[in-house]
Amino acid sequence: MQVFLQTIVGGVSLGAVYALVALGFSLVYRTMGLVNFAHGNVVTVGAYLASTFYLSTKLPFALAMVIAIALTGAIGLVIERVLRPLENRDFDLMLIGTIGFGIVLDALIIMIWGATGRAVPSPVPSAPLDLFGLRIRTYDLVVLAIAAVATVLLVLFLSRTKRGAAMQAVAMDHEAATAVGIHVGHSNAVAFMIGGGLAALAGGLVGPLLYVSPALGGALGIKGFAAAILGGFGSIPGAIVGGLAIGILDSFTAGHFQGYSELVTFLVFTVIIMVRPTGVFGERTVNRA
Amino acid sequence: MRSRLALIALIAVAAWLLPYGLDSYAIHVVNVILIFAILATGLGLAMGIAGQVNLAQVAFFGVGAYVTAILTTRAGLGFWVSALLAVAATVAIGLVVGTPALRVQSHYLGIVTLGLALAFTNWVTNAEITGGAEGISAIPVPVLPGVDLSSEYLYYYLELIVLALALGFGLFVVRTGLGRRMRAMRDDSLAAGSLGAEVPLLRMTAFLLASVYGGVGGVLYAGLIRYVAPESFGIANMFLLLAMVIIGGRQSLIGCVVGAVSLALVREALVDHPTIAQVAYGTVVVLVVVFAPTGLAGLPARARVLRQRRRGRQGAAPRLGPFTPYEPTAAPPDQATTMLRVAEVTMRFRGLKALDRVSLTVDRGEIRGVVGPNGSGKTTLFNVISGLYRPTGGRVEFRGRDMTGSTPYRLARAGMSRTFQNLRLFGDLTVEENVLVALDRSRTLSSWRYLLGPVGILRRDRELHRQARAVLDRYGLADFAGLPPKSLPYGIQRRVEIARAVAAAPSLLLLDEPAAGLNGEEVRQLSDIVRAIRDSGVTVIVIEHNMGLVMSLCERITVLAGGRVIAEGEPAQVARTPAVIEAYLGDSMSSDDLPSVPEVTR
Numbered sequence: 001m002q003v004f005l006q007t008i009v010g011g012v013s014l015g016a017v018y019a020l021v022a023l024g025f026s027l028v029y030r031t032m033g034l035v036n037f038a039h040g041n042v043v044t045v046g047a048y049l050a051s052t053f054y055l056s057t058k059l060p061f062a063l064a065m066v067i068a069i070a071l072t073g074a075i076g077l078v079i080e081r082v083l084r085p086l087e088n089r090d091f092d093l094m095l096i097g098t099i100g101f102g103i104v105l106d107a108l109i110i111m112i113w114g115a116t117g118r119a120v121p122s123p124v125p126s127a128p129l130d131l132f133g134l135r136i137r138t139y140d141l142v143v144l145a146i147a148a149v150a151t152v153l154l155v156l157f158l159s160r161t162k163r164g165a166a167m168q169a170v171a172m173d174h175e176a177a178t179a180v181g182i183h184v185g186h187s188n189a190v191a192f193m194i195g196g197g198l199a200a201l202a203g204g205l206v207g208p209l210l211y212v213s214p215a216l217g218g219a220l221g222i223k224g225f226a227a228a229i230l231g232g233f234g235s236i237p238g239a240i241v242g243g244l245a246i247g248i249l250d251s252f253t254a255g256h257f258q259g260y261s262e263l264v265t266f267l268v269f270t271v272i273i274m275v276r277p278t279g280v281f282g283e284r285t286v287n288r289a
Numbered sequence: 290m291r292s293r294l295a296l297i298a299l300i301a302v303a304a305w306l307l308p309y310g311l312d313s314y315a316i317h318v319v320n321v322i323l324i325f326a327i328l329a330t331g332l333g334l335a336m337g338i339a340g341q342v343n344l345a346q347v348a349f350f351g352v353g354a355y356v357t358a359i360l361t362t363r364a365g366l367g368f369w370v371s372a373l374l375a376v377a378a379t380v381a382i383g384l385v386v387g388t389p390a391l392r393v394q395s396h397y398l399g400i401v402t403l404g405l406a407l408a409f410t411n412w413v414t415n416a417e418i419t420g421g422a423e424g425i426s427a428i429p430v431p432v433l434p435g436v437d438l439s440s441e442y443l444y445y446y447l448e449l450i451v452l453a454l455a456l457g458f459g460l461f462v463v464r465t466g467l468g469r470r471m472r473a474m475r476d477d478s479l480a481a482g483s484l485g486a487e488v489p490l491l492r493m494t495a496f497l498l499a500s501v502y503g504g505v506g507g508v509l510y511a512g513l514i515r516y517v518a519p520e521s522f523g524i525a526n527m528f529l530l531l532a533m534v535i536i537g538g539r540q541s542l543i544g545c546v547v548g549a550v551s552l553a554l555v556r557e558a559l560v561d562h563p564t565i566a567q568v569a570y571g572t573v574v575v576l577v578v579v580f581a582p583t584g585l586a587g588l589p590a591r592a593r594v595l596r597q598r599r600r601g602r603q604g605a606a607p608r609l610g611p612f613t614p615y616e617p618t619a620a621p622p623d624q625a626t627t628m629l630r631v632a633e634v635t636m637r638f639r640g641l642k643a644l645d646r647v648s649l650t651v652d653r654g655e656i657r658g659v660v661g662p663n664g665s666g667k668t669t670l671f672n673v674i675s676g677l678y679r680p681t682g683g684r685v686e687f688r689g690r691d692m693t694g695s696t697p698y699r700l701a702r703a704g705m706s707r708t709f710q711n712l713r714l715f716g717d718l719t720v721e722e723n724v725l726v727a728l729d730r731s732r733t734l735s736s737w738r739y740l741l742g743p744v745g746i747l748r749r750d751r752e753l754h755r756q757a758r759a760v761l762d763r764y765g766l767a768d769f770a771g772l773p774p775k776s777l778p779y780g781i782q783r784r785v786e787i788a789r790a791v792a793a794a795p796s797l798l799l800l801d802e803p804a805a806g807l808n809g810e811e812v813r814q815l816s817d818i819v820r821a822i823r824d825s826g827v828t829v830i831v832i833e834h835n836m837g838l839v840m841s842l843c844e845r846i847t848v849l850a851g852g853r854v855i856a857e858g859e860p861a862q863v864a865r866t867p868a869v870i871e872a873y874l875g876d877s878m879s880s881d882d883l884p885s886v887p888e889v890t891r
Contacts, residue, residue, distance in 0.1 A: 034396075035396035035399070035400070037399070082575060082579065083575075083578075083579065085579055086578065086579060090582065091395060091396070092340070092342065092395060093578045093582050094578070095342070095395070095396055095399060096531065096535055096574065096578050097574070097575050097578040097579065099528060099531060099574070100532070100535075100571050100572070100573075100574030100575035100578065101571065101575060102528070102571075103528050103532065103567060103570065103571030103574065104567070104568050104571035104572055104575070105571075106525075106567065106571075107564040107565075107567030107568040107571060108564075108568060110564050110567075111564045111565075111568070218407075218524060222400065222403065222404055222407065225400050226400075226404070229397065229400070259411075259414075259415035260411065260412065260415055262407060262408065262411040263408040263411045263412050263415075266404040266405060266407060266408040266411075267408060269401075269404055270389060270401050270404060270405060273389055273392070273393055273397060273401055274388065274389055274392050274393075277392055277393045277397060
């Protein structure tokens with residue numbers, strides 16, 4: 001029982017990061033029906049930017065994060081602007097376009113930061129808490145708190161601000177939204193920008209948990225995507241639940257299957273997609289008639 | 290045609306002479322390029338032709354290479370036996386990877402196949418049998434009597450022949466029935482299914498083909514390099530392959546080969562700066578999807594269009610000809626007289642009840658009208674009848690057989706055909722090919738003939754082309770045969786869709802708002818066409834808002850409102866029913882729905 005609970009606790013903080021990655025996917029998807037395949041690479045860029053400002057420039061961790069978020073938000077804007085001619089026209093081509101951006105970002109990361117990775121020390125250096133015999137790292141709590149705050153802010157933005165409401169309108173019907181005077185391109189740009197920002201948030205937070213390397217984003221991206229699908233693509237609560245579920249699943253497979261954990265995670269994910277493509281909270285059908 | 294043959298001969302000679310001008314390093318590079326060309330062709334078949342986003346092609350490649358390596362080094366089998374088993378194993382894996390395509394498409398399929406490809410690399414880096422991260426070395430040289438394949442110059446010829454065969458077979462598939470159905474499915478899987486294309490089987494066929502090409506590529510790779518390691522089959526190479534296919538032009542197999550060769554050459558030129566090469570080809574991929582989605586293969590066609598525009602149109606503009614009616618045939622008297630029986634069908638979408646215990650019986654040889662205000666469930670009823678929706682309750686009997694919840698392609702093969710409210714023509718096929726898809730009733734399962742009886746396939750295809758010409762002539766569409774349907778005026782597109790639906794030789798034809806968007810003259814022609822179709826022995830059900838057309842065309846009318854049948858009978862009688870008048874005037878104030886003055890007077 002103790003081991004079981006400890007495994008869950010171990011998975012929750014990574015799960016929160018997956019949830020943030022999933023939120024980035026979902027936000028773009030619900031606004032424009034597109035899966036941004038470059039998202040994982042943007043996460044890596046965010047992780048490198050945050051760690052560079054934190055380690056090399058010796059900025060405080062929080063400030064490093066904010067700068068990284070701003071920069072990746074700008075990357076999101078660039079991706080959206082370049083692919084805008086394809087919006088609402090050909091989703092398969094847009095998907096491939098985002099893969100193209102992923103290829104470019106991947107190469108740029110290696111050009112700028114090299115092919116080897118780096119370890120990032122935890123910004124809150126204190127001993128793990130002991131709670132009923134469970135060891136909880138303080139940094140895990142920080143990750144959870146930041147993820148929770150980000151989610152709440154995102155929900156408030158979508159439901160309480162004019163821009164957020166406009167984005168919801170575009171998500172429901174982009175033609176009707178255009179008819180009432182909403183600039184669909186701007187709305188999509190904001191979605192991509194926030195998506196980029198969330199990527200840096202996830203990447204920056206995961207730095208001290210994992211090793212920051214060019215391969216980081218691939219694994220995080222695909223697991224975040226799995227989380228988004230598991231919860232129901234496009235759904236915000238779904239992204240959170242899915243993220244935590246994948247994190248815990250990850251933690252268990254790492255314990256039981258060691259090197260094969262990735263294999264098992266992807267197989268489970270494939271089976272889930274086959275059984276229930278719309279996820280737990282999903283409402284949209286996959287094949288729209 | 291002659292110039293094309295000359296070009297092929299020229300390329301063949303050039304390819305044959307190429308090794309004489311290359312040093313030993315260059316021939317090695319060329320050999321690797323040819324393998325990528327084979328892989329790209331397979332990926333092009335799955336992605337470009339069948340529209341199945343397959344990001345696991347590199348894993349198929351890996352399975353082929355690894356199985357060859359394991360069987361030759363660990364099990365001591367001969368190279369060619371191992372090669373055969375390796376391709377078989379790749380096909381098995383390919384079918385497993387393809388199964389999600391039965392449930393999901395597009396983005397979802399992309400991520401699932403990518404995940405499975407990652408799972409494969411994860412497995413080979415960890416498993417003992419695959420030699421872990423070090424991989425497997427000392428794969429024996431393939432033995433071919435009289436040919437020393439350890440020489441890369443001779444290996445080149447082996448690869449060249451395999452590539453020529455692979456490309457030739459791929460082109461053969463693309464240009465005949467199987468490929469046409471796959472392309473139709475790519476453009477619009479719902480319409481393809483409604484014309485009898487077995488969509489699930491076709492998707493699996495796409496993965497089958499991709500895995501065969503991947504497996505063959507893997508075998509050749511194992512024989513060439515004689516060493517396999519996980520990094521050759523990672524995501525980086527997958528994206529490289531994808532870039533080759535996109536840059537070359539995913540809808541053309543020759544484009545895929547051209548893309549593979551040119552990208553590989555560029556990469557070779559930048560071999561000392563791999564990251565610069567990667568930035569370059571990633572950028573090109575983005576530029577291609579935005580500015581030239583058809584890739585290099587699409588450039589000649591684009592240039593032609595530009596040239597024509599500069600010179601101005603030449604020759605006579607294509608014209609719509611008159612429709613030639615069918616020879617009237619009487620329905621065989623001994624058969625049952627009921628064509629379709631819908632009994633108590635209910636269709637719920639979550640809270641909404643779109644159809645509420647709808648019953649309707651249509652007799653053989655009838656033209657039945659289905660009318661009702663917007664949102665009354667007419668199209669939902671069609672979707673249930675044609676198998677796109679499985680009803681929540683009730684039964685649908687077609688020609689005396691219970692077909693409730695049957696798939697669209699089974700219903701189509703049983704003799705049902707339909708058109709769609711918003712036109713679902715296959716956009717990247719020509720008008721003639723649109724008709725060909727409907728005419729072609731060959732089964733996907735009989736595709737083994739592509740291997741064993743290619744001549745029969747070609748002969749049959751020629752016969753189908755003849756029939757398609759006849760159909761287009763009858764509908765006055767002969768001038769448009771080679772054009773993409775999107776380039777045609779709306780009214781003509783509507784006629785193409787009807788011609789396509791009738792080409793499937795249905796016994797029941799469902800027309801969903803065939804007059805929408807047509808002008809008065811076109812509506813009159815439509816009415817003649819529909820009557821002629823019925824006189825040739827086809828039962829017709831038509832949803833229509835144009836009350837004039839309905840009144841003059843249909844023998845009986847069923848009126849739906851709020852998902853229920855509120856009236857049924859002869860047109861004049863139905864128009865006087867109080868419930869109908871109330872449904873139109875009470876529920877919907879929209880004036881186009883008013884069954885007022887007939888617009889068509891005959």
